Amino acid sequence: MKYHIITYGCQMNKADSERIATVLERKGYLPARNIKQASFVVVNMCSVRQSAVDRVYNKIKNLKDKQIIITGCILKQDRTKLKKNKCEIIDFKDLFKIEPKIIYPECFVPIMEGCNNFCAYCVVPYTRGREQYRKEAEIINEATTLIKKGCPKITLLGQNVNSYPNFSTLLTKINNLPGNFKITFLTSHPKDFSAQLIDVMAKSTKIIKHLNLPVQSGDDDILKRMNRPYTVQQYKNLVARIRKKIPDIRLSTDIIVGFPGETKKQFERTVKLFKEIKFNAAYISKYSPRPGTAAFKMKDNVPLEEKKRRTKCLRNLLSS
Numbered sequence: 192m193k194y195h196i197i198t199y200g201c202q203m204n205k206a207d208s209e210r211i212a213t214v215l216e217r218k219g220y221l222p223a224r225n226i227k228q229a230s231f232v233v234v235n236m237c238s239v240r241q242s243a244v245d246r247v248y249n250k251i252k253n254l255k256d257k258q259i260i261i262t263g264c265i266l267k268q269d270r271t272k273l274k275k276n277k278c279e280i281i282d283f284k285d286l287f288k289i290e291p292k293i294i295y296p297e298c299f300v301p302i303m304e305g306c307n308n309f310c311a312y313c314v315v316p317y318t319r320g321r322e323q324y325r326k327e328a329e330i331i332n333e334a335t336t337l338i339k340k341g342c343p344k345i346t347l348l349g350q351n352v353n354s355y356p357n358f359s360t361l362l363t364k365i366n367n368l369p370g371n372f373k374i375t376f377l378t379s380h381p382k383d384f385s386a387q388l389i390d391v392m393a394k395s396t397k398i399i400k401h402l403n404l405p406v407q408s409g410d411d412d413i414l415k416r417m418n419r420p421y422t423v424q425q426y427k428n429l430v431a432r433i434r435k436k437i438p439d440i441r442l443s444t445d446i447i448v449g450f451p452g453e454t455k456k457q458f459e460r461t462v463k464l465f466k467e468i469k470f471n472a473a474y475i476s477k478y479s480p481r482p483g484t485a486a487f488k489m490k491d492n493v494p495l496e497e498k499k500r501r502t503k504c505l506r507n508l509l510s511s
């Protein structure tokens with residue numbers, strides 16, 4: 192029996208897929224060269240936006256003759272709906288403890304999983320549960336093994352890597368492992384970005400000088416309603432501190448346009464922030480209401496056309 196894995200969503204899902212492959216192969220299944228040759232397909236799902244969920248339903252429509260297993264981040268109502276569509280759902284447990292089969296060139300090392308932050312728009316705390324930290328020794332062992340195998344770049348993963356207890360210490364320890372390799376990590380939450388972490392990054396020759404620091408909005412009132420516990424000024428101060436100590440830092444961010452109630456004036460404050468900070472890149476998302484989240488109870492009142500206009504507006508600023 193041959194399997195094929197399709198992975199949607201973020202790097203956490205990619206990292207999980209590498210471990211799911213190990214689980215399947217230990218059970219005696221072999222990797223199919225392509226989807227056609229597979230006797231069953233594992234779909235590792237993302238639910239962060241409705242478009243990601245729709246993509247899964249479209250995919251399974253086209254895979255009618257195959258046995259389909261769904262895993263990953265699945266919302267409750269989709270569990271029922273997917274079962275009706277003859278999909279089997281498997282929640283793979285304790286993937287941390289399983290050695291990855293290297294599928295992607297990045298060498299992902301998850302250090303934590305889940306999220307405690309409950310941003311008003313976000314499903315992750317519901318699909319992945321509360322934060323759980325992997326043991327430091329386990330992380331270092333895995334990194335050591337990957338480096339010995341010749342991995343050029345270690346990517347430390349978590350929904351909020353810098354909420355890992357003593358993340359700076361962990362980074363320093365990985366940095367001090369012998370070998371010629373680079374280190375990167377994502378994603379960082381502005382509220383947990385410590386001065387010590389800036390210092391560790393500034394001193395290290397192995398840590399890549401790139402940071403994804405999601406701001407989500409440039410308006411204080413929207414940030415508050417998003418349950419992001421910082422102000423625009425605090426974010427700007429943090430960026431200034433980072434740039435002062437690491438002048439060659441590449442900075443990217445995540446933005447949501449059209450959060451419930453976001454007025455044109457409030458959006459203009461995000462535009463202003465873009466002009467001030469001059470991000471090197473940004474992942475801009477149109478707000479998508481997610482069942483079960485706090486924002487789901489708010490009215491999704493920014494029309495799609497307006498969300499598209501706001502997206503375009505920010506994209507243009509990036510390329511200019």
Ligand code: SAH
Nearest residue numbers: 312313350378405445446447476477478479
């Ligand atoms: N843990 C990371 C990001 C997780 S989700 C962090 O806190 O930054 C990745 C990105 O998807 C988020 O940063 C956000 O910009 C976007 N996103 C999450 N929920 C969304 C929603 N309901 N609608 C639109 N974009 C969303």
Ligand code: SF4
Nearest residue numbers: 306308309310313315
């Ligand atoms: Fe979602 Fe916020 Fe947690 Fe990121 S920090 S995963 S956006 S709840």
Ligand code: F3S
Nearest residue numbers: 200201237238239264
């Ligand atoms: Fe990642 Fe999507 Fe889950 S962004 S954590 S795969 S909901």
